[in-house]
Amino acid sequence: MRPFYGAFAGAGALLLAGLSSAQAATEIEFWHAMSGALGERVDEVVKKFNDSQKDYVVKAIAKGNYDEVLNGTIAAYRAKRQPEIVQSNERSFLTMVNSGAIVSTSELMAQQGRPVDVSKFIAPVVSYFAIDGKLQAMPFNSSTPILFYNRDHFKAAGFDKPGATWQELEPQLDAIKAKGVSKCAMVLPGDYEWSFLENYSAVNDIPYATKRNGMDGLDTSFIFNKGKLVGQVERMKRLVSSGVMQLAGQGIIPIQLFTSGECSTIIASTASHAAVVAAAKFDWSAAELPYEQGVTPKNSVIGGAALWTLKGHTPEKYKAIAAFYDFLAKTDTQVWWHQATGYVPVTTAAYDAAKAEGYYQKNPTREIAVVQLMRGTPSDNSLGFRIGNSNQINVAIMEEVSAAFLGKKPVQQALDDAVGRGNEVLRRYEQLNAGKK
Amino acid sequence: MPARNSTAALPVAAGGGALRLRWPFRRLLLKGDGQAESGLKRAHFRDWRLPFWLLAPQLFILLLFFFIPSIRALIQAFQLTDPFGATTQWVGFQNFERLFRSGVYWSSAQVTLIFTIAQNVLTLSLALLLAFASNHILRGRGVYRTVLLLPYAIAPAIAGIMLAFLFNPRVGPVAHMLQGLGFDWDPNRNSWHALSLIVMAASWKHICYNYIFLVAALLSVPQSILESAYLDGAGPIQRFLRISLPMITPTLFFLIVINFVYGLFETFAIVDATTRGGPAGATSILVYKVYQDGFVTLDLGSSAAQSVVLMALALALTFAQFRFVERRVNYSV
Numbered sequence: 001m002r003p004f005y006g007a008f009a010g011a012g013a014l015l016l017a018g019l020s021s022a023q024a025a026t027e028i029e030f031w032h033a034m035s036g037a038l039g040e041r042v043d044e045v046v047k048k049f050n051d052s053q054k055d056y057v058v059k060a061i062a063k064g065n066y067d068e069v070l071n072g073t074i075a076a077y078r079a080k081r082q083p084e085i086v087q088s089n090e091r092s093f094l095t096m097v098n099s100g101a102i103v104s105t106s107e108l109m110a111q112q113g114r115p116v117d118v119s120k121f122i123a124p125v126v127s128y129f130a131i132d133g134k135l136q137a138m139p140f141n142s143s144t145p146i147l148f149y150n151r152d153h154f155k156a157a158g159f160d161k162p163g164a165t166w167q168e169l170e171p172q173l174d175a176i177k178a179k180g181v182s183k184c185a186m187v188l189p190g191d192y193e194w195s196f197l198e199n200y201s202a203v204n205d206i207p208y209a210t211k212r213n214g215m216d217g218l219d220t221s222f223i224f225n226k227g228k229l230v231g232q233v234e235r236m237k238r239l240v241s242s243g244v245m246q247l248a249g250q251g252i253i254p255i256q257l258f259t260s261g262e263c264s265t266i267i268a269s270t271a272s273h274a275a276v277v278a279a280a281k282f283d284w285s286a287a288e289l290p291y292e293q294g295v296t297p298k299n300s301v302i303g304g305a306a307l308w309t310l311k312g313h314t315p316e317k318y319k320a321i322a323a324f325y326d327f328l329a330k331t332d333t334q335v336w337w338h339q340a341t342g343y344v345p346v347t348t349a350a351y352d353a354a355k356a357e358g359y360y361q362k363n364p365t366r367e368i369a370v371v372q373l374m375r376g377t378p379s380d381n382s383l384g385f386r387i388g389n390s391n392q393i394n395v396a397i398m399e400e401v402s403a404a405f406l407g408k409k410p411v412q413q414a415l416d417d418a419v420g421r422g423n424e425v426l427r428r429y430e431q432l433n434a435g436k437k
Numbered sequence: 438m439p440a441r442n443s444t445a446a447l448p449v450a451a452g453g454g455a456l457r458l459r460w461p462f463r464r465l466l467l468k469g470d471g472q473a474e475s476g477l478k479r480a481h482f483r484d485w486r487l488p489f490w491l492l493a494p495q496l497f498i499l500l501l502f503f504f505i506p507s508i509r510a511l512i513q514a515f516q517l518t519d520p521f522g523a524t525t526q527w528v529g530f531q532n533f534e535r536l537f538r539s540g541v542y543w544s545s546a547q548v549t550l551i552f553t554i555a556q557n558v559l560t561l562s563l564a565l566l567l568a569f570a571s572n573h574i575l576r577g578r579g580v581y582r583t584v585l586l587l588p589y590a591i592a593p594a595i596a597g598i599m600l601a602f603l604f605n606p607r608v609g610p611v612a613h614m615l616q617g618l619g620f621d622w623d624p625n626r627n628s629w630h631a632l633s634l635i636v637m638a639a640s641w642k643h644i645c646y647n648y649i650f651l652v653a654a655l656l657s658v659p660q661s662i663l664e665s666a667y668l669d670g671a672g673p674i675q676r677f678l679r680i681s682l683p684m685i686t687p688t689l690f691f692l693i694v695i696n697f698v699y700g701l702f703e704t705f706a707i708v709d710a711t712t713r714g715g716p717a718g719a720t721s722i723l724v725y726k727v728y729q730d731g732f733v734t735l736d737l738g739s740s741a742a743q744s745v746v747l748m749a750l751a752l753a754l755t756f757a758q759f760r761f762v763e764r765r766v767n768y769s770v
Binding site: 067070071074077078095098099100101184240246247248249250251252257262389391392395396399400402403405406408421424425428431432433 | 517518519520521522523524526535541598603604605606607608609624625628710711712713715716717718721729732733734735736
């Protein structure tokens with residue numbers, strides 16, 4: 001047996017020696033939730049980084065949708081096998097911050113001698129991902145909803161373009177249906193609580209929850225069942241029950257109903273540009289989100305995701321992470337990412353660079369989201385949302401609002417119930433995280 | 438063939454030739470007098486070791502995948518915890534109180550009741566019909582049976598997505614057909630349509646399972662009795678209802694239990710793919726809520742409490758079935 005073991009040990013030593021010479025570069029894992037075309041863009045940006053230097057290697061791994069990535073991260077963290085970087089959507093902000101599992105981006109970058117200047121990032125991104133001016137996560141893919149429309153359909157119905165306010169847009173949608181231009185004047189997006197409720201309240205400057213939508217503490221409560229949002233849900237219900245607005249339902253994705261030419265409009269993330277450009281075979285364009293007549297519209301709020309750094313790794317790995325973040329924040333990288341995906345550039349420098357090269361003259365719809373995010377001064381109602389257990393609350397809100405669509409309960413009652421259920425979750429979150437921010 | 442037991446120091450057992458075992462098994466399995474008997478009763482194991490090792494792999498798997506998770510669920514049901522496990526608070530019965538106060542939970546329970554019963558009735562009656570029919574087909578019986586078994590090999594999520602697509606009111610061919618017939622089909626806006634969709638998806642997946650058991654049961658009905666009934670002038674349907682059906686009640690009973698378990702515990706993937714519990718919670722059955730609250734929205738405490746309730750429900754249901762329904766089952770023929 002002895003010679004065998006000897007040979008084995010020898011081979012092992014050789015293997016180790018080989019590995020240590022080949023692995024001069026520090027390798028870090030990056031779990032993300034981007035699939036399809038966007039997943040390919042992630043691979044490209046990672047390859048750009050890997051090719052740009054020799055010391056670090058980033059391995060990008062797609063782990064399903066945002067929920068699945070978060071679930072996988074939690075399981076991995078509990079098993080002490082967490083990756084270095086995970087992409088997590090804006091909704092999970094408080095979950096991540098209070099998890100005790102992350103290293104804040106500002107802290108990490110300062111330690112690595114690459115301090116972050118938050119003033120370089122665009123305001124709606126900073127207000128979402130920073131606490132007291134310190135970035136908690138590295139902004140990666142930021143988006144905001146805009147209105148995509150089928151120009152052929154609008155022309156056929158006798159309109160130039162969609163009206164800027166709901167009061168102008170609604171009769172147009174009715175006319176498109178009445179004139180038989182299309183059977184589906186608008187399709188309801190799957191994430192409508194983001195585009196139709198949260199962004200509606202930001203743009204129209206009405207409060208969604210107390211304490212500046214949760215920015216000022218965990219003792220926040222929802223108050224969207226009073227005021228203009230009730231009217232918005234009434235409007236949605238009217239559009240759905242008159243058949244002007246259609247629900248895509250399971251089995252297909254709402255944006256497909258727009259790109260196939262079946263539906264005339266959709267309010268969707270600016271990141272949908274990738275899908276629309278690839279699939280729409282008609283004359284299309286986009287516009288800013290509609291708002292209420294008589295209101296000076298505020299900025300919309302972002303969606304999308306950021307990159308979180310997890311605890312429990314060696315100093316070399318953190319050095320690699322910092323280098324990767326630095327690369328991502330570079331103006332060149334940001335401009336490329338913005339143009340390749342449709343997401344907004346997260347720094348003002350990148351926006352200016354894209355503008356300077358004349359990109360928006362050729363692609364005017366790409367600028368809508370940026371302009372909409374940066375217009376005016378953010379008010380308490382348009383800073384963003386800091387809601388604990390936001391995923392869980394969303395499920396409840398969407399369930400109640402769709403009960404109103406179905407005519408199961410009156411709109412006011414549905415919203416009261418949604419607020420009640422949401423507040424119950426908020427109180428539980430407060431109970432568990434008492435003393436944290 | 439002589440038993441190769443020369444290494445054993447034990448006296449050679451006159452086991453009648455039927456049961457010739459080598460040393461370790463012989464010693465463990467045979468009774469003290471060295472006589473082997475047919476049938477394995479507890480008395481046959483002189484020693485605890487053989488039965489232990491025979492059961493060990495299964496017990497280990499049960500421990501790993503059933504008992505440990507169950508106990509953890511039980512503990513978690515009394516906790517409020519951060520998904521990452523950073524903070525954990527003991528909250529006593531708070532999770533359960535919240536559950537039973539919640540109107541959403543009760544409506545989910547109601548939906549589950551309708552769903553499991555509808556699914557059970559549909560699955561069993563269709564499988565019975567198909568088993569009866571394919572038993573009476575002479576040509577290509579094997580082909581029919583194979584085709585009928587195919588859906589069982591399809592993953593629940595794929596079955597769900599397929600049905601969701603076929604019945605999608607905007608693009609689904611079946612939905613268009615229904616609408617063409619003047620039926621205003623829309624599972625996105627009608628709770629009953631959505632519910633019937635998941636009943637269809639769940640049943641379609643499970644008919645084959647029921648079917649294979651029923652075919653086997655029907656095959657075991659003694660031909661002589663059926664033939665004498667035939668000679669007495671009973672038609673095929675009469676023979677089926679009066680002779681075959683009563684004789685397969687043990688199988689039917691078994692399938693009812695299995696179907697309830699299936700409907701209660703194994704259908705969350707189908708619901709997730711077909712309707713995502715919507716519209717407005719109309720198809721959010723209890724097990725889907727466990728999945729959604731636990732894995733999608735990360736409310737681990739509530740999800741654990743719900744799974745404990747489901748576990749208790751399953752125990753109660755199985756007990757009730759064996760206590761009351763089994764009395765009507767005829768085992769002796």
